[in-house]
Amino acid sequence: MEQEKKLTEQESLHLITMMINKAKESYHDTGIGAIMWGAVIAICSLVRLSEVHFKYRLPFDIYLLTLVAIIPQILISIKEKRERKVKSYDDTYLDYIWLGFGICIFLLIYISNNIFGEWGSWANEYKNITGKSAPFRFSEYVAPLFLMLYGLPTFITGAACKFKPMLWGGIFCWICCIVAIYTSVKIDLLLTAASAILAWLVPGVIMEKEYRMYKKEQAQLNV
Amino acid sequence: MFKDLDPILHSQLRLAVMSLLISVKEAEFTFLKEKANATAGNLSVQIQKLKEAGYIDVIKQFKDNYPQTICKITSTGIKAFEEYVKNLQAYLQK
Numbered sequence: 001m002e003q004e005k006k007l008t009e010q011e012s013l014h015l016i017t018m019m020i021n022k023a024k025e026s027y028h029d030t031g032i033g034a035i036m037w038g039a040v041i042a043i044c045s046l047v048r049l050s051e052v053h054f055k056y057r058l059p060f061d062i063y064l065l066t067l068v069a070i071i072p073q074i075l076i077s078i079k080e081k082r083e084r085k086v087k088s089y090d091d092t093y094l095d096y097i098w099l100g101f102g103i104c105i106f107l108l109i110y111i112s113n114n115i116f117g118e119w120g121s122w123a124n125e126y127k128n129i130t131g132k133s134a135p136f137r138f139s140e141y142v143a144p145l146f147l148m149l150y151g152l153p154t155f156i157t158g159a160a161c162k163f164k165p166m167l168w169g170g171i172f173c174w175i176c177c178i179v180a181i182y183t184s185v186k187i188d189l190l191l192t193a194a195s196a197i198l199a200w201l202v203p204g205v206i207m208e209k210e211y212r213m214y215k216k217e218q219a220q221l222n223v
Numbered sequence: 224m225f226k227d228l229d230p231i232l233h234s235q236l237r238l239a240v241m242s243l244l245i246s247v248k249e250a251e252f253t254f255l256k257e258k259a260n261a262t263a264g265n266l267s268v269q270i271q272k273l274k275e276a277g278y279i280d281v282i283k284q285f286k287d288n289y290p291q292t293i294c295k296i297t298s299t300g301i302k303a304f305e306e307y308v309k310n311l312q313a314y315l316q317k
Binding site: 007009010011012013015016018019020022023024026082085086087088089091092 | 228233234235238239242243245246247248249250251253254258259286287308311314315
């Protein structure tokens with residue numbers, strides 16, 4: 001670009017539009033985080049489903065895998081931030097939304113475990129007195145609560161980044177949330193796995209493919 | 224009555240830099256160089272002029288033992304850019 005070139009009004013407007021568009025197109029998520037979380041949640045749900053269906057128990061809670069996945073997530077975030085040459089306003093908001101989502105998930109786990117603790121003793125008491133099993137099973141309603149939460153940051157990210165696979169993934173989570181209210185625990189787990197695959201794993205794979213293409217284009221431009 | 228266009232902004236490279244920075248929170252020097260298709264020397268001079276006008280903030284730091292320059296538009300810069308676009312639109316509607 002030439003130094004101090006005087007512009008006509010039309011040229012100025014064209015330049016502004018061109019640069020704003022260039023800035024918008026400049027950020028591409030690597031998709032690694034989305035792939036990892038989609039895979040982790042899908043694996044956890046499917047393993048738990050097999051535990052319920054085939055009536056066995058692993059020596060550890062499979063959902064502990066989500067805690068282990070936090071370590072690579074932190075490393076991925078640090079690496080992505082270091083490699084990023086530009087920081088948009090959307091990035092900052094979305095980082096806070098996903099952080100808030102993570103906090104909400106752990107709060108929901110804590111609340112659910114407390115309710116399970118209380119409810120278990122009530123259900124046993126009910127069974128001892130009436131001889132019947134409790135008419136309300138809290139476990140049937142846990143998955144819809146999680147699916148409702150899964151949908152929120154996914155939908156916002158999809159809308160903010162104009163990335164339709166994630167937008168539809170978020171909507172899919174909410175559809176599964178409604179369906180899961182009326183289905184058994186086994187189906188709930190299947191819906192959770194499907195949501196994780198469609199909301200995170202598939203969009204993550206698409207993002208990763210786009211990122212690789214962008215990097216290739218950039219490398220060709222710089223040759 | 225048309226106002227004169229801001230001479231600081233009415234220059235190709237400075238306008239390109241400001242248009243890039245208005246769209247993002249902050250950007251590295253290398254990003255601006257690549258997107259504006261400018262040489263490092265030319266870009267440094269224009270960035271210095273924008274900084275002197277108070278339109279951008281320039282943060283110099285080290286990243287992995289390499290110097291890194293980060294540019295950020297200031298509130299004065301945002302006002303000047305908005306005013307520039309408003310005046311530009313007025314000229315075009317003439």
